Amino acid sequence: MEGGTGFAVELDxxxxxxxxxxxxxxxxxxxxxxxxxxxxxxxxCGKTTLLRVIAGLETADAxxxxxxxxxxxxxxxxxxxxxxxxxxxxxFPHLNVWQNIAFGLRMKKVPAAxxxxxxxxxxxxxxxxxxxxxxxxxxxxxxxxxxxxxRAIVNEPKVLLLDExxxxxxxxxxxxxxxxxxxxxxxxxxxxIYVTHDQEEALVLSDRIAxxxxxxxxxxxxxxxxxxxPRTRFASQFLGSCTLLEAALKRREPRRAFVDTxxxxxxxxxAPADRERFTLAIRPEKIHLADNGDGSRENTIRVRIEAVVYxxxxxxxxxxxxxxxxxxxxxxxxxxxxxxxxxxxxxxxLPPEALIVLED
Amino acid sequence: xxxxxxxxxxxxxxPLQEWGxxxxxxxxxxxxxGLFLLVPLLAIIAxxxxxxxxxxxxxxRFSLENYARFFGFTRAGYDPxxxxxxxxxxxxxxxxxVLCILVGLPLTFFIARLPRRFRHWALIxxxxxxxTNLLVRTYAWQILFSGSGWIAAAAAALGLSPPGExxxxxxxxxxxxxxxxxxxxxxxxxxxxxxxxxxxxxxxASDLGASRWPIFRHALLPQIKPGLSAGxxxxxxxxxxxxxxxxxxxxxxxxxLGNAVQQQFGFSRNWxxxxxxxxxxxxxxxxxxxxxxxxxxxEGRKAML
Numbered sequence: 001m002e003g004g005t006g007f008a009v010e011l012d013x014x015x016x017x018x019x020x021x022x023x024x025x026x027x028x029x030x031x032x033x034x035x036x037x038x039x040x041x042x043x044x045c046g047k048t049t050l051l052r053v054i055a056g057l058e059t060a061d062a063x064x065x066x067x068x069x070x071x072x073x074x075x076x077x078x079x080x081x082x083x084x085x086x087x088x089x090x091x092f093p094h095l096n097v098w099q100n101i102a103f104g105l106r107m108k109k110v111p112a113a114x115x116x117x118x119x120x121x122x123x124x125x126x127x128x129x130x131x132x133x134x135x136x137x138x139x140x141x142x143x144x145x146x147x148x149x150x151r152a153i154v155n156e157p158k159v160l161l162l163d164e165x166x167x168x169x170x171x172x173x174x175x176x177x178x179x180x181x182x183x184x185x186x187x188x189x190x191x192x193i194y195v196t197h198d199q200e201e202a203l204v205l206s207d208r209i210a211x212x213x214x215x216x217x218x219x220x221x222x223x224x225x226x227x228x229x230p231r232t233r234f235a236s237q238f239l240g241s242c243t244l245l246e247a248a249l250k251r252r253e254p255r256r257a258f259v260d261t262x263x264x265x266x267x268x269x270x271a272p273a274d275r276e277r278f279t280l281a282i283r284p285e286k287i288h289l290a291d292n293g294d295g296s297r298e299n300t301i302r303v304r305i306e307a308v309v310y311x312x313x314x315x316x317x318x319x320x321x322x323x324x325x326x327x328x329x330x331x332x333x334x335x336x337x338x339x340x341x342x343x344x345x346x347x348x349x350l351p352p353e354a355l356i357v358l359e360d
Numbered sequence: 361x362x363x364x365x366x367x368x369x370x371x372x373x374x375p376l377q378e379w380g381x382x383x384x385x386x387x388x389x390x391x392x393x394g395l396f397l398l399v400p401l402l403a404i405i406a407x408x409x410x411x412x413x414x415x416x417x418x419x420x421r422f423s424l425e426n427y428a429r430f431f432g433f434t435r436a437g438y439d440p441x442x443x444x445x446x447x448x449x450x451x452x453x454x455x456x457x458v459l460c461i462l463v464g465l466p467l468t469f470f471i472a473r474l475p476r477r478f479r480h481w482a483l484i485x486x487x488x489x490x491x492t493n494l495l496v497r498t499y500a501w502q503i504l505f506s507g508s509g510w511i512a513a514a515a516a517a518l519g520l521s522p523p524g525e526x527x528x529x530x531x532x533x534x535x536x537x538x539x540x541x542x543x544x545x546x547x548x549x550x551x552x553x554x555x556x557x558x559x560x561x562x563x564x565a566s567d568l569g570a571s572r573w574p575i576f577r578h579a580l581l582p583q584i585k586p587g588l589s590a591g592x593x594x595x596x597x598x599x600x601x602x603x604x605x606x607x608x609x610x611x612x613x614x615x616x617l618g619n620a621v622q623q624q625f626g627f628s629r630n631w632x633x634x635x636x637x638x639x640x641x642x643x644x645x646x647x648x649x650x651x652x653x654x655x656x657x658x659e660g661r662k663a664m665l
Contacts, residue, residue, distance in 0.1 A: 057563050077566040090564035094582040103578070104568035155568065 007069065008033045008159050008191035009054055014063035016049055023049040025215035026063065031159075031193060036185050038194045038202040041212035042238070047195045050212070051161050054193065056080045068158045078107070083152035084161040087168070089144045091136040097147050098123070098132040104155040122154040125184070142173045153184075159191045166201070178204055199239045203227065211235055230281060231359045242281035242356070243326045249276045256352070262324040263301045267352045279358045286354035287328040289317060290347045291339025299350045308342050319348060408635035416629040426636030442620065446641060449617040452538070452606065453599035457546075459539040460595045461588065464546040468554040486547050494541065498608045501537045502528060505609070529611030537605050542598055546591035553587025589652050597645055617641050
């Protein structure tokens with residue numbers, strides 16, 4: 001079964017249409033063995049369709065799917081070395097927890113003694129041991145989630161596909177299960193492909209994230225890279241949020257470039273070699289706010305504070321510089337300066353390295 | 361078990377008001393059922409324990425003789441004639457039920473997967489034959505199966521029968537007509553189950569390594585079991601009492617429950633024995649119903665009612 005390419009799943013220009021709607025538009029992707037890989041995107045971006053194509057529940061109209069180095073295009077779902085945790089869990093209502101978990105092994109005609117042993121081990125691992133006699137209708141959401149997970153991983157798949165498995169749970173439980181999922185994935189060494197629309201969930205869990213939009217991959221990389229270096233407007237807005245500034249190149253210097261923007265002249269750490277006009281993005285937490293100081297320093301602009309919102313760990317500021325609106329955030333590690341109140345003027349410093357040049 | 365709080369319309373009622381309302385709404389229905397179903401039924405049960413007089417009149421003398429005769433204990437010794445008739449009827453009903461299920465399953469799945477606007481029409485097409493009188497339909501089958509009919513011609517062309525020969529009386533003709541006639545009884549309850557199928561369970565089964573048949577067996581069948589058993593039971597009950605079709609298409613050589621009862625009430629003028637046959641058959645069918653509803657559980661019971 002080992003293909004030896006080091007990739008658990010490889011997609012080559014996979015396309016899927018539903019009537020006139022293109023759900024997947026030539027998606028190419030390689031997921032490494034043992035990786036926790038997330039497909040992140042807004043609803044309707046094609047992430048679930050992509051997962052279903054990998055599972056074999058959906059057939060691609062064009063393109064290739066390789067699982068574990070082997071062509072999977074003509075292999076039906078039940079012959080693929082993958083298992084899925086469905087968003088709705090899809091537990092068999094007429095079977096109890098034990099029978100649900102044993103289902104895949106029974107289908108593969110595993111000897112009864114081994115089924116017994118493996119189901120027992122897995123149900124202990126996901127802590128549903130004492131629920132084995134219950135029907136799915138007698139379980140809470142979190143318990144169903146655990147059973148669905150157990151039912152999939154008991155088959156020791158090469159790749160585990162998870163379709164928004166935590167979406168139906170409340171925040172506390174979700175956070176707890178996130179930690180468990182991450183721990184489980186590390187311990188089992190199974191490749192996880194995880195569909196979510198929750199950017200924080202993707203960041204916390206994943207080794208790498210593929211950000212999807214309109215049936216295409218927008219950007220792939222480790223969470224830090226996606227967050228710190230978004231390449232598109234969409235990426236900069238979907239993961240966290242950025243203030244966008246339209247920039248026109250004025251002059252280049254070694255390791256510096258100067259641009260004209262709506263808030264005045266700014267220095268940026270790098271400028272694209274091929275374009276004079278481009279868009280800059282800056283994260284709200286990278287903007288430094290001060291109620292007084294030296295306004296002539298590089299990249300320091302005078303702003304009017306329009307609104308102040310206290311949000312627990314941090315405080316959000318809405319700033320205006322001329323016609324440009326900016327968003328800034330400051331951690332509430334100390335009492336914020338008293339001058340930073342709505343209606344007051346302040347100084348905002350935009351560090352050159354924090355100004356990200358977008359590709360679109 | 362029903363929580364007794366507010367009425368459906370949200371008012372709070374005293375027990376008396378509740379009773380009054382129930383009597384007002386359910387009363388007419390109960391009276392109807394009582395007058396036209398319960399009373400005749402009780403009369404039949406009573407008659408089955410009476411005796412036939414010398415001049416074929418009803419004699420109100422309690423006797424178990426009719427039941428004894430049904431179960432084969434006659435004055436001349438043990439002869440399970442009527443049990444054989446019962447078994448024959450049940451056998452015919454069972455085969456009809458199985459055939460209806462074999463035809464009905466693909467049919468209902470096909471209808472349920474049609475675009476929504478066509479489903480409605482497809483169901484009407486299934487039901488249309490029901491609007492025609494059974495006798496008329498059966499004569500229609502005679503025409504279809506006649507020697508000059510296209511079905512006979514097709515069968516002859518395939519070498520299944522001599523050319524120009526009618527396809528009835530025959531078991532094939534009887535079973536074909538029975539299956540077609542009773543199919544709506546199965547198809548409608550089955551369709552309501554098939555329409556509600558949660559297909560994600562089929563996907564889950566497939567994902568867990570199940571191929572076609574195991575998917576049906578483990579993920580779909582449990583979901584349609586209520587409709588299947590309800591529909592199957594309806595066909596079975598209806599087919600058990602059926603005698604017109606076997607009579608007209610099977611050649612009236614075989615006596616079935618239906619004609620046995622008819623014979624006793626009509627030709628033989630032995631009402632008590634006819635009533636006993638009817639009651640015994642009813643008890644056996646009710647037993648089957650009880651057993652079915654038990655084995656399919658709460659959902660099955662609900663689908664049946």
